[in-house]
Structure formats: C-alpha cells, structure tokens
Amino acid sequence: MWSKHSPGRNLVGGSALFPLALSERLGKKILYDTQATRIQSADGSVEVDVVAGTTRSTFMARHCIVAAPAFVAAQIVKDLPSDTLHALKSIRxxxxxxxxxxxxxxxxxxxxxxxxxxxxxxxxxxxxxxxxxxxxxxxxxxxxxxxxxxxxxxxxxxxxxxxxxxxxxxxxxxxxxxxxxxxxxxxxxxxxxxxxxxxYSWPGRGTLQAALARPLGSIHLAGDYLEFPNMEVAARTGREAADAVRSN
Ligand SMILES: Cc1cc2nc3c(=O)[nH]c(=O)nc-3n(C[C@H](O)[C@H](O)[C@H](O)COP(=O)(O)OP(=O)(O)OC[C@H]3O[C@@H](n4cnc5c(N)ncnc54)[C@H](O)[C@@H]3O)c2cc1C
Incomplete structure (x- = not known):
C-alpha cells in the first residue's frame, strides 16, 4: 500500500486480504453486486435507492458514507450544494x-x-x-x-x-x-x-478542496480523490467519515 511514506507497506498475500478481513467482520451487513442509484437527504435521514440485478430497493439511514469515485458521487447524490457538485464533476x-x-x-x-x-x-x-x-x-x-x-x-x-x-x-x-x-x-x-x-492533480485542483471537504449533513464523502490517490487516503477518509457519523 502506498502511503505518504511511499512505497509504504506490503500485505503478504496481496492487498485484497485487507477488504476480505473487513468483510469477515461485517458479515451479512454487506450487500454485494448492488449499485446505489440515488442518495438523498430527507428530514434528518438519508434515502438510498439501490438495484441488485432486477430488484430495486430503498433503504433509510441516519447517515450515508459515499465512497464511490467522484464522478459517480456527483451522479447519485442528489441536492448537493452547487460548489460541491461542481468540484466532484471536476475531478480528473x-x-x-x-x-x-x-x-x-x-x-x-x-x-x-x-x-x-x-x-x-x-x-x-x-x-x-x-x-x-x-x-x-x-x-x-x-x-x-x-x-x-x-x-x-x-x-x-x-x-x-x-x-x-x-x-x-x-x-x-x-x-x-x-x-x-x-x-x-x-x-x-x-x-x-x-x-x-x-x-490526478493539476494546477488549480486545490481550489476545489474546500467544497469537497465541507460538511454535508448526513451525507459524508470518502475516497482517494479527496487527496492523493492511494489506499492510505482511501482508508483514512473512510475513517474520518465514520468518526463524523459517530460524533453526530
Ligand atoms: C492498477 C492499480 C494499482 C494500484 N496500486 C496501488 C498500490 O500499490 N498501493 C496503493 O496504495 N494504491 C494503489 N492503487 C490505488 C488504490 O487502489 C486506490 O487509491 C484505492 O483503491 C481507492 O479507494 P477508494 O475506496 O477511494 O475507491 P475504489 O477503490 O475505486 O472504490 C470505489 C468503490 O465504489 C464502488 N461503486 C462505484 N459506483 C457505485 C455505485 N453506484 N453503487 C455502489 N458502489 C459503487 C466501486 O465498485 C468500488 O468498489 C492502485 C490502483 C490501480 C488501479
């Protein structure tokens, strides 16, 4: 795994062992092959529409951590502030x-x-x-x-x-x-x-950061695009989103 201290550390057996270990602990709480199609804040909760094969469902949650790539988050999270939506769409x-x-x-x-x-x-x-x-x-x-x-x-x-x-x-x-x-x-x-x-970054990318980092109520963004693309950032931004949920 790359990190700030690149080339970072290696997981003997392959980096897939990391999410496999997480999934063992979470068990049936994980839905595989399920695509989120709409995420919307509604009266202090969040509605999440998903599709698995031909089956569509809607979940209600108190919080939603959106860890999809920036261009997917821009598409599925509804009613984002315009600068955050613009920033997500601008990530290259x-x-x-x-x-x-x-x-x-x-x-x-x-x-x-x-x-x-x-x-x-x-x-x-x-x-x-x-x-x-x-x-x-x-x-x-x-x-x-x-x-x-x-x-x-x-x-x-x-x-x-x-x-x-x-x-x-x-x-x-x-x-x-x-x-x-x-x-x-x-x-x-x-x-x-x-x-x-x-x-990847480019001159001017930094001007998007404030809109990406701003609190969004019960929706929390996570992912490597929030900083430098590596697994450390992916894990850390996920952890920060989880901390924000817990502190609410
Ligand atoms: C070939 C390659 C080699 C790499 N090597 C290294 C390395 O050696 N070390 C290192 O630290 N990093 C490496 N990276 C980078 C690292 O893999 C990424 O930075 C990291 O995986 C990003 O994690 P993420 O959770 O932000 O995004 P992703 O890993 O992209 O996870 C996003 C997830 O969202 C899911 N998703 C998308 N749309 C939806 C939807 N609508 N509904 C539900 N789920 C959705 C996707 O299926 C995916 O599982 C490498 C990347 C690549 C491509």
Whole structure:
C-alpha cells in the first residue's frame, strides 16, 4: 500500500486480504453486486435507492458514507450544494493499463531484487516485482514468480485502443527486449484495463478542496480523490467519515 511514506507497506498475500478481513467482520451487513442509484437527504435521514440485478430497493439511514469515485458521487447524490457538485464533476481521472505476468523460472532472475524498474521507451512504463517482499531468504528461492507491467495516463489510453491480444504481444516483446531471460519463463500474460485508473492533480485542483471537504449533513464523502490517490487516503477518509457519523 502506498502511503505518504511511499512505497509504504506490503500485505503478504496481496492487498485484497485487507477488504476480505473487513468483510469477515461485517458479515451479512454487506450487500454485494448492488449499485446505489440515488442518495438523498430527507428530514434528518438519508434515502438510498439501490438495484441488485432486477430488484430495486430503498433503504433509510441516519447517515450515508459515499465512497464511490467522484464522478459517480456527483451522479447519485442528489441536492448537493452547487460548489460541491461542481468540484466532484471536476475531478480528473487518468487511465491505467496493467498486465499480470506469470513466470516459471527455476533460478533467480535479473529482476530478482528490484521492486520497481522504470522502463522509458517501452510499451509499459514500469515493471513491478511485488514478489521481492516474499523472497527475503535467497537460499530458499522457490520456482516461479510474477511481474506486473504498468502504463498510466495518455500512454495507457492510447494502448487501450488495441485488443488484449495486441497489448499482450507488445508487452511480451518489450519485456523480452528489457530482459532477454524472460523469453524462457513467461507462462501467461493477463491484461487488465482501468479506464478511470486514478484521480490526478493539476494546477488549480486545490481550489476545489474546500467544497469537497465541507460538511454535508448526513451525507459524508470518502475516497482517494479527496487527496492523493492511494489506499492510505482511501482508508483514512473512510475513517474520518465514520468518526463524523459517530460524533453526530
Ligand atoms: C492498477 C492499480 C494499482 C494500484 N496500486 C496501488 C498500490 O500499490 N498501493 C496503493 O496504495 N494504491 C494503489 N492503487 C490505488 C488504490 O487502489 C486506490 O487509491 C484505492 O483503491 C481507492 O479507494 P477508494 O475506496 O477511494 O475507491 P475504489 O477503490 O475505486 O472504490 C470505489 C468503490 O465504489 C464502488 N461503486 C462505484 N459506483 C457505485 C455505485 N453506484 N453503487 C455502489 N458502489 C459503487 C466501486 O465498485 C468500488 O468498489 C492502485 C490502483 C490501480 C488501479
């Protein structure tokens, strides 16, 4: 997880363990595959319309923490102050394009001790080797591994015009160009597209902050777009929203 102290900390086993642990504690209180379509304050409470498949329901709540991306919050939260609505609509998102590479090496590779390798001029801009965190004992190297190839922003948006197969071939060719040793050990490459990969800042973005941070009564915004996009901010703004609910 990135944090202010980037590159932050790693969760051995994958960052998905974090929400899985939360969901175990919350149990049946979580509704999966359920989309909020309207959130509206009404007489000291909040009405939340949701749809799950073809089933529509409305929930009444004393408070609602809205942790959806900014452009979704702008769409589903009704009767927002005009400056907050404008600020939510103004948050800019850039594309992310990633590929997971499964490798089958039986010996240490040149990327072995590197967590992130910058690759200017390649189809991807960075190679991530998250497995570095698992390989603290070089005398006990297990076979196989995985890499993550990353491209962001305009470069990602351009590549995303291509099919998955074409992206895989470009990434494969450039990975082998960067590390010829990869040719013998790539088992599989899976592409993942993130059209709204991350909110990003620009000159003037700061002028939106007051409208995003203002109290909204029984509705509370949370999410990485409120600050710098990483999991620490996502968790902290969620925590701050929960604290605001408790203090009411
Ligand atoms: C490829 C990639 C790699 C990353 N790597 C890292 C990393 O290594 N370290 C790090 O710290 N951060 C990383 N990030 C950033 C991190 O994932 C985000 O900053 C973080 O997930 C943001 O959390 P969030 O809760 O604000 O938003 P999201 O994680 O986007 O959560 C928003 C949720 O709202 C849901 N939603 C949307 N619309 C509705 C609706 N109408 N009704 C109900 N639910 C809705 C979505 O399904 C989603 O689950 C990465 C991001 C990407 C894309």
């Amino acid at each position: 998102y850039g594309a992310f394009l990633t590929a997971a590479v499964l490798t089958a090496e039986t010996a240490p590779m040149p990327w072995e001790r590197h967590y992130a390798i910058s690759t200017p001029g390649r189809a991807f801009s960075t190679i991530f080797n998250q497995a570095t965190t698992l390989r603290e004992d070089p005398t006990n190297r297990q076979p196989g591994g995985s890499l993550m190839l990353f491209r962001g922003a305009k470069g990602a948006a351009q590549l995303m015009q291509l099919s998955d197969r074409e992206i895989v071939e470009r990434f494969r060719a450039d990975l082998i160009a960067e590390f010829p040793e990869a040719a013998s050990c790539i088992s599989e490459i899976v592409v993942q597209r993130w059209e709204a990969g991350a909110p």
